[in-house]
Amino acid sequence: MYRIGELAKACNINHDTLRFYEKNALLTPSSRSESGYRLYTEKDKDILEFILRAKNVGFTLSEIKELLSIEVDKANNACADVKTLVDTKLQTVENKLAELIRFQASLKRLSDACCGGEESAEHCTILEALESDTNAVRHEHHHD
Known part of the structure; x- marks a missing residue:
């Protein structure tokens, strides 16, 4: 499990970018710790890396959302x-x-x-x- 700072550092972005993706419903923390920290799994890290790669080739947030919806339901797309x-x-x-x-x-x-x-x-x-x-x-x- 990653806390927000750890995940941000692992993906070479800042906390605000991660929160921005959360606010725009691209990423959701898997859970929260007892003290309220956002907790992310390895799967969440994979999703964040997918978002960052899609962004790097020029996709907008709405296009990334669409790609993610296909990614999570490949069998039906x-x-x-x-x-x-x-x-x-x-x-x-x-x-x-x-x-x-x-x-x-x-x-x-x-x-x-x-x-x-x-x-x-x-x-x-x-x-x-x-x-x-x-x-x-x-x-x-x-x-x-």
Whole structure:
């Protein structure tokens, strides 16, 4: 049996993180000691490690809850259920990456359009572009 501090240390997290997972119904102490300390079993440690691994690959708390519900009842769930969760998450990540690439290209255009000089920002191409349409950024410098 582990007390909260021992389990947190064994999994390299802090007490607050463990309490957060409890508060969000991802983990429940198996019992309490006579003095009221939360007590966790080796199975609880396995569940916590599962949560941490799922979090490390980007799953949200609600997605982890769903994965845990499948994990504890594998016999009544299909592999396809888990794959669907992963594929949905993968699509979300791919969409975010595409968005970040668009942001990067827009920022690059903005940066390339500005001379970056010490002159007044009254005619700054970056500010002008943000005041209108970022896609219309001129590629020439305003102070040549």
